Amino acid sequence: MKIIQFFGSLILLLISTLISQHVFAGPHALSNIQLSTEARGKVSLIRGVLEQGGFLIGQVSPKMNVMFLDKEVPVSDDGKFIIGFGRDFPAQATVTFKSDDKSFIESFNIRAREWNIERIDGLPPSKVTPRSQETIDRIIRESKLIREARAQVSTLQSFAQLFKQPATGRISGVYGSQRVLNGKPKRPHYGQDIAAPVGTPVYAPIDGKVSLAHNDMFYSGATLIIDHGQGLSTTYIHLNEIVVEEGQAVSQGQKIGTIGQSGRATGPHLDWRINWFDQRLDPALFLQVNAQ
Numbered sequence: 001m002k003i004i005q006f007f008g009s010l011i012l013l014l015i016s017t018l019i020s021q022h023v024f025a026g027p028h029a030l031s032n033i034q035l036s037t038e039a040r041g042k043v044s045l046i047r048g049v050l051e052q053g054g055f056l057i058g059q060v061s062p063k064m065n066v067m068f069l070d071k072e073v074p075v076s077d078d079g080k081f082i083i084g085f086g087r088d089f090p091a092q093a094t095v096t097f098k099s100d101d102k103s104f105i106e107s108f109n110i111r112a113r114e115w116n117i118e119r120i121d122g123l124p125p126s127k128v129t130p131r132s133q134e135t136i137d138r139i140i141r142e143s144k145l146i147r148e149a150r151a152q153v154s155t156l157q158s159f160a161q162l163f164k165q166p167a168t169g170r171i172s173g174v175y176g177s178q179r180v181l182n183g184k185p186k187r188p189h190y191g192q193d194i195a196a197p198v199g200t201p202v203y204a205p206i207d208g209k210v211s212l213a214h215n216d217m218f219y220s221g222a223t224l225i226i227d228h229g230q231g232l233s234t235t236y237i238h239l240n241e242i243v244v245e246e247g248q249a250v251s252q253g254q255k256i257g258t259i260g261q262s263g264r265a266t267g268p269h270l271d272w273r274i275n276w277f278d279q280r281l282d283p284a285l286f287l288q289v290n291a292q
C-alpha cells in the first residue's frame with residue numbers, strides 16, 4: 001500500500017512538474033536561458049519572450065554598450081535596454097556586450113512561429129488598389145510621418161513597464177496573419193485587433209509621450225503613436241476620436257481615444273501595434289509576459 005502511495009505521489013509530482021514547466025516556463029522562457037560565464041554579474045535578463053514578434057528587456061553594468069543588428073542599442077542610466085525580434089526574425093539573435101576592456105557575445109534562440117492566412121473580400125476596390133496619383137502621394141506622405149514618429153529615440157523608460165490591455169473587446173485579428181484582400185495577398189497584419197462598438201475607450205497600456213496624433217490617414221484613419229523610450233512605440237489606428245495631443249505625456253490607464261472604424265476598416269475595432277524601431281512586435285506577447 002505504501003509503495004503504491006509512493007509511486008502515486010511520484011507520478012503526481014512528475015505530472016505537476018511537466019504542467020508547470022509547460023505553462024509557466026516553456027522551452028524559450030527566460031528562466032531557462034544560460035548566459036555565458038563572461039556575462040554573469042554583468043548582464044541580467046529581466047523579461048521577454050524569445051520568439052518571432054517577441055522582445056527582451058535586460059540590464060547591464062554601468063558603462064557597458066549593447067550592440068544588436070549592427071546598431072548600438074540605447075541603454076538607460078541604470079543600464080536597462082530592450083531589443084525586439086520582428087515577425088520574420090531568424091532562428092538566432094546575437095547580442096554583443098562591450099565594456100572598456102572586453103566584449104562578449106550572447107546568442108539567443110528565437111522560436112519560429114506559424115501564421116494564419118486571413119481572407120477579406122468585398123472591400124471597395126479603390127481602397128485595395130489606390131488609383132490616383134494624389135492618393136498614392138498621400139499614402140507616401142502619411143507613411144513617412146509614421147516612420148519618423150517610430151524612429152524617435154527618447155530617454156523615456158516606460159518601455160520596461162508591464163503592459164495592460166488598451167481596450168476591452170473581442171480579439172478579432174492577430175499579429176502576423178497574412179491578409180488576402182479581394183484575392184490579392186497584402187502585407188502581413190502587424191496589429192492586435194480588438195472589436196468593440198464605436199466610442200469604446202482606449203487607454204494607454206503603459207506610460208509614454210504622444211509622438212503622432214493624426215485625424216485622417218488613408219489606410220489607418222485617426223492614428224495615434226505613443227513613444228515609450230529607447231525605440232519602443234505603440235500605435236493605435238482606426239480610432240473614432242483622439243483625446244490627447246502631440247507632445248503630451250500620458251500615463252498607464254489614461255484615456256487616449258475611442259474605438260472607431262476610420263480609414264480602411266471593415267467594422268469598428270482598435271488595431272494596436274508595437275514597434276521597436278523597424279522591428280514590428282506582437283502586442284499579445286507583451287500582455288502574455290505579465291504571467292511570467
Ligand SMILES: [Zn+2]
Pocket residue numbers: 173189191192193270271
Ligand atoms: Zn487590424
